[in-house]
Amino acid sequence: xxxxxxxxxxxxxxxxxxxxxxxxxxxxxxxxxxxxxxxxxxxxxxxxxxxxxxxxxxxxxxxxxxxxxxxxxxxxxxxxxxxxxxxxxxxxxxxxxxxxxxxxxxxxxxxxxxxxxxxxxxxxxxxxxxxxxxxxxxxxxxxxxxxxxxxxxxxxxxxxxxxxxxxxxxxxxxxxxxxxxxxxxxxxxxxxxxxxxxxxxxxxxxxxxxxxxxxxxxxxxxxxxxxxxxxxxxx
Amino acid sequence: xxxxxxxxxxxxxxxxxxxxxxxxxxxxxxxxxxxxxxxxxxxxxxxxxxxxxxxxxxxxxxxxxxxxxxxxxxxxxxxxxxxxxxxxxxxxxxxxxxxxxxxxxxxxxxxxxxxxxxxxxxxxxxxxxxxxxxxxxxxxxxxxxxxxxxxxxxxxxxxxxxxxxxxxxxxxxxxxxxxxxxxxxxxxxxxxxxxxxxxxxxxxxxxxxxxxxxxxxxxxxxxxxxxxxxxxxxxxxxxxxxxxxxxxxxxxxxxxxxxxxxxxxxxxxxxxxxxxxxxxxxxxxxxxxxxxxxxxxxxxxxxxxxxxxxxxxxxxxxxxxxxxxxxxxxxxxxxxxxxxxxxxxxxxxxxxxxxxxxxxxxxxxxxxxxxxxxxxxxxxxxxxxxxxxxxxxxx
Amino acid sequence: xxxxxxxxxxxxxxxxxxxxxxxxxxxxxxxxxxxxxxxxxxxxxxxxxxxxxxxxxxxxxxxxxxxxxxxxxxxxxxxxxxxxxxxxxxxxxxxxxxxxxxxxxxxxxxxxxxxxxxxxxxxxxxxxxxxxxxxxxxxxxxxxxxxxxxxxxxxxxxxxxxxxxxxxxxxxxxxxxxxxxxxxxxxxxxxxxxxxxxxxxxxxxxxxxxxxxxxxxxxxxxx
Numbered sequence: 001x002x003x004x005x006x007x008x009x010x011x012x013x014x015x016x017x018x019x020x021x022x023x024x025x026x027x028x029x030x031x032x033x034x035x036x037x038x039x040x041x042x043x044x045x046x047x048x049x050x051x052x053x054x055x056x057x058x059x060x061x062x063x064x065x066x067x068x069x070x071x072x073x074x075x076x077x078x079x080x081x082x083x084x085x086x087x088x089x090x091x092x093x094x095x096x097x098x099x100x101x102x103x104x105x106x107x108x109x110x111x112x113x114x115x116x117x118x119x120x121x122x123x124x125x126x127x128x129x130x131x132x133x134x135x136x137x138x139x140x141x142x143x144x145x146x147x148x149x150x151x152x153x154x155x156x157x158x159x160x161x162x163x164x165x166x167x168x169x170x171x172x173x174x175x176x177x178x179x180x181x182x183x184x185x186x187x188x189x190x191x192x193x194x195x196x197x198x199x200x201x202x203x204x205x206x207x208x209x210x211x212x213x214x215x216x217x218x219x220x221x222x223x224x225x226x227x228x229x230x231x232x233x234x235x
Numbered sequence: 236x237x238x239x240x241x242x243x244x245x246x247x248x249x250x251x252x253x254x255x256x257x258x259x260x261x262x263x264x265x266x267x268x269x270x271x272x273x274x275x276x277x278x279x280x281x282x283x284x285x286x287x288x289x290x291x292x293x294x295x296x297x298x299x300x301x302x303x304x305x306x307x308x309x310x311x312x313x314x315x316x317x318x319x320x321x322x323x324x325x326x327x328x329x330x331x332x333x334x335x336x337x338x339x340x341x342x343x344x345x346x347x348x349x350x351x352x353x354x355x356x357x358x359x360x361x362x363x364x365x366x367x368x369x370x371x372x373x374x375x376x377x378x379x380x381x382x383x384x385x386x387x388x389x390x391x392x393x394x395x396x397x398x399x400x401x402x403x404x405x406x407x408x409x410x411x412x413x414x415x416x417x418x419x420x421x422x423x424x425x426x427x428x429x430x431x432x433x434x435x436x437x438x439x440x441x442x443x444x445x446x447x448x449x450x451x452x453x454x455x456x457x458x459x460x461x462x463x464x465x466x467x468x469x470x471x472x473x474x475x476x477x478x479x480x481x482x483x484x485x486x487x488x489x490x491x492x493x494x495x496x497x498x499x500x501x502x503x504x505x506x507x508x509x510x511x512x513x514x515x516x517x518x519x520x521x522x523x524x525x526x527x528x529x530x531x532x533x534x535x536x537x538x539x540x541x542x543x544x545x546x547x548x549x550x551x552x553x554x555x556x557x558x559x560x561x562x563x564x565x566x567x568x569x570x571x572x573x574x575x576x577x578x579x580x581x582x583x584x585x586x587x588x589x590x591x592x593x594x595x596x597x598x599x600x601x602x603x604x605x606x607x608x609x610x611x612x613x614x615x616x617x618x619x620x621x622x623x624x625x626x627x628x629x630x
Numbered sequence: 631x632x633x634x635x636x637x638x639x640x641x642x643x644x645x646x647x648x649x650x651x652x653x654x655x656x657x658x659x660x661x662x663x664x665x666x667x668x669x670x671x672x673x674x675x676x677x678x679x680x681x682x683x684x685x686x687x688x689x690x691x692x693x694x695x696x697x698x699x700x701x702x703x704x705x706x707x708x709x710x711x712x713x714x715x716x717x718x719x720x721x722x723x724x725x726x727x728x729x730x731x732x733x734x735x736x737x738x739x740x741x742x743x744x745x746x747x748x749x750x751x752x753x754x755x756x757x758x759x760x761x762x763x764x765x766x767x768x769x770x771x772x773x774x775x776x777x778x779x780x781x782x783x784x785x786x787x788x789x790x791x792x793x794x795x796x797x798x799x800x801x802x803x804x805x806x807x808x809x810x811x812x813x814x815x816x817x818x819x820x821x822x823x824x825x826x827x828x829x830x831x832x833x834x835x836x837x838x839x840x841x842x843x844x845x846x847x848x849x850x851x852x853x
Contacts, residue, residue, distance in 0.1 A: 367847030
């Protein structure tokens with residue numbers, strides 16, 4: 001496949017440059033989503049009545065296709081990276097909140113009672129007991145959000161070359177060079193698999209008490225997000 | 236009759252769940268398989284309806300190898316009740332119960348009518364028919380489980396720890412209900428439990444299994460209590476098996492006395508005639524009020540406000556020697572109060588008299604056992620032992 | 631100027647309500663693509679998921695498919711297939727189906743696996759045939775989760791079919807893609823609104839399907 005890495009100059013980036021851009025555009029929103037999701041989830045755990053409406057709103061937000069989301073934002077943020085990253089952060093938030101709420105709630109009552117009886121305050125109990133026990137489910141949620149984010153950045157190509165590796169797809173059509181599309185798909189998929197592997201590794205480091213190999217299957221992810229994990233794989 | 240003939244279940248990893256087990260399960264009786272976890276009792280039960288296939292050995296149902304019958308037909312001829320009932324949460328109670336009749340091709344109307352009949356039989360309010368399982372309590376769900384198993388009137392009922400998940404009060408109710416149902420229906424019941432008290436209460440015959448799936452003892456409950464085969468069975472039965480064995484002796488033969496029984500308005504001469512330090516005072520109707528000191532009673536009219544409590548009375552013939560002894564032990568005077576079915580005092584009996592009755596009952600039981608052994612030339616057959624020991628007494 | 635004025639302008643322009651580029655026509659196209667792709671994906675994913683879920687075999691393969699499906703970029707796959715196979719309904723259907731099968735397959739498998747084993751044991755013990763156990767005991771209980779898998783797949787197809795306008799497919803995405811090229815922002819926002827509404831309608835349809843098809847005993851049991 002000739003010219004596989006021969007990136008057209010109008011993309012203004014080398015192949016590694018596109019990868020770096022893609023990583024940034026995909027992972028910053030996930031990080032932002034996580035930072036927002038933690039307090040929001042804790043609020044939902046404390047105020048039980050809040051969870052149902054939050055779940056309703058997230059389900060609706062989640063259903064809105066990324067392209068529709070992007071173009072509505074153009075009016076406010078222009079054809080920039082931010083226009084791509086804001087919806088991705090929202091999707092991440094939407095995946096992570098139920099994952100964290102369900103995980104924190106699923107910590108057995110006896111465990112919490114034991115912690116309280118030992119004199120843990122609410123903050124310490126949250127940080128040292130609830131969050132670590134919920135960690136596998138939170139990471140399962142992160143895996144779904146990260147994979148989705150990496151896949152969706154490419155759609156940014158449609159709103160004026162904001163798609164990083166996705167811009168290769170536009171170039172493939174424009175210059176009739178299918179190998180660029182192959183490059184885009186393979187690189188994006190490889191990136192997603194790599195990030196997924198890193199998250200699995202992170203889980204093993206964070207939760208040495210869990211048996212190896214568990215929590216990695218589809219069940220953990222499905223349980224974590226309360227919705228089928230593959231829903232976000234594509235938009 | 237179900238005949239389990241040197242059956243072994245060995246799993247691919249080498250674990251032996253059941254080891255050369257042989258049992259004869261008589262018709263129209265409750266056979267309980269009991270033992271600690273890992274003793275293969277559930278595996279044995281599940282081999283009877285071929286939920287588990289034995290590695291070696293055969294199981295005969297009415298003389299026919301169960302392997303020769305189509306597995307679904309075999310299972311449909313046996314009711315199956317499990318822990319937590321295993322109800323179908325998407326079906327109403329009446330449809331849950333009608334499952335097997337529907338499978339057997341009965342019409343919808345007929346199946347539902349049968350289900351309604353069974354609900355009544357197991358003590359479920361017909362108002363529950365259209366409810367879903369989540370709307371029922373654990374005890375009610377278990378009753379539905381039993382009704383569902385009985386729906387197609389199978390001759391055999393397999394019950395796998397059916398009452399383990401409910402609280403003790405509900406469990407006792409379910410056990411009593413099962414005994415009552417069995418009196419009416421006369422099914423061949425195989426019942427698995429880890430609770431030895433449940434086994435003794437329900438079992439016509441009890442098979443005690445030990446770890447590794449070997450049979451430790453197979454005997455009627457009374458014999459189990461009087462003559463445990465070895466240390467394992469003795470340990471498993473627990474410390475107070477002597478007391479528990481008294482459940483199988485009738486209190487009918489107890490000699491009651493009415494000498495210390497007086498009415499509240501009895502005259503001094505009547506009081507003086509009794510030779511005991513305490514007197515049981517009854518009302519004019521013959522119902523017990525409490526115990527009075529003879530010295531005080533003789534001094535004047537009995538003050539019914541100052542009587543000692545009479546404790547729970549027993550009903551001779553209906554209650555066992557254990558119940559009588561319990562009444563005597565709990566009574567402040569050491570005397571047990573006997574009443575008839577309507578609660579009128581028929582007499583009182585002392586601990587010493589009860590102890591004498593216990594000795595007599597043991598002697599008779601041994602003599603009966605020896606006679607049985609002499610007749611058959613082998614350990615006693617289940618039905619005979621049952622007649623000898625159970626003596627019409629509800630444990 | 632804000633988004634709402636664009637939306638208002640788009641929907642009040644009567645030209646947008648007629649002809650091959652009218653809203654009814656585009657909406658119909660979008661719904662047709664979605665139904666066709668969903669039907670094909672369900673025809674593959676449902677039987678496979680029910681079978682693997684019932685037997686419990688193939689869990690590793692399912693986990694692998696799930697991971698792989700997450701890693702596949704939908705837009706990339708769409709463009710790749712179109713640039714290699716050319717335009718047309720069939721080449722576009724391939725990525726849509728490929729992307730919709732995994733959520734159906736994985737959730738169906740998980741749904742059947744997570745059914746309480748006690749009623750299944752009871753059903754087997756009372757002599758129910760395996761097929762009957764699957765369809766009359768496991769399926770009714772697994773149905774809410776299976777429907778959620780189908781809903782995910784449907785939403786995903788609605789989304790991806792929007793992007794498919796980029797490779798010359800019809801449907802609601804046309805307004806967005808054409809609008810972007812023509813710098814007609816009114817059209818872009820109008821299209822985006824329609825797609826979002828269709829996605830919400832999809833959720834509503836599945837919610838209604840759940841109310842109709844799931845036994846009250848199961849529905850109440852879960853909450």
